Amino acid sequence: MKTNFVVSKKDLYRLPWSMNDNPIGWVEVTDVCNIRCEGCYRLVMGDGHKDLAQIREEICFMKNWRNCDNISLAGGEPVLHPDILEIIAFIKQQKMKSIILTNGYALTEKMLADLKKAGLTGFSFHIDTTQIRPEFKKKKIESEMDLSDLRIKFAKMSKKAGLNASFGITVHDGNYHEVPAFIRWAIRNSNLVSGISLITYRVMPTQGIAYYANGERVKVGSESLGYTGEKDSSDKTQTITSKELYALIRNHFRGYEASSYLGGTADHTSIKWLIGNLIVDNKGKAYGGYGKSAMELIQGFHHFVSGSYLVYPNRKVGKEVFLLFPFDRPLRKAFFNFIKQCLINPLRLFKPVNVLGIGIIQAPDILPDGRIDMCDDCPDLCIHEGKLVNSCRLDECRIYGEFLQPRMERSDEPAVESEPV
Numbered sequence: 001m002k003t004n005f006v007v008s009k010k011d012l013y014r015l016p017w018s019m020n021d022n023p024i025g026w027v028e029v030t031d032v033c034n035i036r037c038e039g040c041y042r043l044v045m046g047d048g049h050k051d052l053a054q055i056r057e058e059i060c061f062m063k064n065w066r067n068c069d070n071i072s073l074a075g076g077e078p079v080l081h082p083d084i085l086e087i088i089a090f091i092k093q094q095k096m097k098s099i100i101l102t103n104g105y106a107l108t109e110k111m112l113a114d115l116k117k118a119g120l121t122g123f124s125f126h127i128d129t130t131q132i133r134p135e136f137k138k139k140k141i142e143s144e145m146d147l148s149d150l151r152i153k154f155a156k157m158s159k160k161a162g163l164n165a166s167f168g169i170t171v172h173d174g175n176y177h178e179v180p181a182f183i184r185w186a187i188r189n190s191n192l193v194s195g196i197s198l199i200t201y202r203v204m205p206t207q208g209i210a211y212y213a214n215g216e217r218v219k220v221g222s223e224s225l226g227y228t229g230e231k232d233s234s235d236k237t238q239t240i241t242s243k244e245l246y247a248l249i250r251n252h253f254r255g256y257e258a259s260s261y262l263g264g265t266a267d268h269t270s271i272k273w274l275i276g277n278l279i280v281d282n283k284g285k286a287y288g289g290y291g292k293s294a295m296e297l298i299q300g301f302h303h304f305v306s307g308s309y310l311v312y313p314n315r316k317v318g319k320e321v322f323l324l325f326p327f328d329r330p331l332r333k334a335f336f337n338f339i340k341q342c343l344i345n346p347l348r349l350f351k352p353v354n355v356l357g358i359g360i361i362q363a364p365d366i367l368p369d370g371r372i373d374m375c376d377d378c379p380d381l382c383i384h385e386g387k388l389v390n391s392c393r394l395d396e397c398r399i400y401g402e403f404l405q406p407r408m409e410r411s412d413e414p415a416v417e418s419e420p421v
């Protein structure tokens with residue numbers, strides 16, 4: 001893998017998000033899902049849809065304790081919840097934005113219109129080749145780009161309803177080489193797509209690692225915990241890092257800029273969230289991006305004016321981003337590129353410009369000494385029995401009563417098979 005671009009934390013703005021002041025409120029409304037994704041963090045526990053009163057309580061908890069700008073509705077598949085319209089309307093009443101994390105399969109135009117009316121801000125679609133989707137029965141899917149039509153379908157439906165749409169894929173060794181093509185697709189369709197997210201595939205490895213809960217060794221496996229276990233002994237799907245993805249994107253898109261990050265909880269060198277962007281026109285021409293100073297101004301200004309940090313803008317960001325050019329070096333470069341192109345073809349001045357957000361998330365890693373490197377000030381904490389826990393590890397709390405403690409397995413250690421509590 002090419003890594004000739006090195007990202008340094010010194011060149012990035014450390015997002016000021018924290019436990020009690022975080023723009024994202026993660027609320028899981030259901031366990032029920034209509035498709036299956038490899039490495040999914042949520043095992044179907046049989047709890048089904050969460051009660052509306054409990055969901056309202058969780059939204060208020062997030063507002064009070066997390067100072068959220070947005071509620072991210074997750075699951076399972078949130079649109080399957082029978083009270084989804086009431087949930088959206090309640091979030092709006094609480095003066096927060098709402099995003100639904102969805103695979104899109106159950107969405108209809110009528111449902112989108114109703115969700116918009118109820119107050120929804122937009123969707124974050126997960127559509128990729130790790131999924132087993134009913135649509136795949138009609139068409140042979142061999143690569144991420146085979147899914148472009150499906151993504152476009154949902155992007156157009158969202159635009160028609162006046163809703164934002166961003167698209168995410170899980171990145172592993174099998175589709176890593178397709179990331180540039182996926183970004184090119186998003187650039188070409190930046191009038192429909194507000195952002196993309198690239199989530200590095202991780203599962204809890206079982207080879208050479210023993211797991212403990214409540215002081216006892218427990219047997220873990222994909223049958224009990226959805227995100228556990230290598231596919232086979234040569235499985236290397238867990239190795240791609242955010243830094244490698246950054247280098248890959250820089251290699252293909254010279255204007256791409258990363259502006260901000262969240263680090264890890266155990267490894268001071270890791271970058272767990274890497275937020276970047278490309279400023280593009282509707283013909284797919286990239287002018288550049290904005291950097292850390294612009295992001296600092298955006299976050300600081302939003303907090304000063306509204307009292308919370310910003311995530312998922314209400315609407316797509318366009319030319320107004322250039323207003324910040326005096327304060328941000330990469331943005332100055334992008335702005336001058338834009339002016340240069342307008343001098344060559346003055347009609348460009350009247351054509352739309354879109355800011356395409358590119359978020360990279362490096363999911364938790366088990367370090368060689370057995371510690372788990374989580375995302376520092378995790379934006380996706382959810383509520384479990386009155387406490388905030390990392391949503392990517394919620395099932396450990398639900399099955400074992402607490403987070404599992406990994407330890408490097410000693411060769412003389414007997415395998416213990418205890419049942420989940």
Ligand code: SF4
Pocket residue numbers: 272361362363364374375378379380381390391392393
């Ligand atoms: S630590 Fe938090 S932000 Fe990071 S993958 Fe897990 S839930 Fe998401």
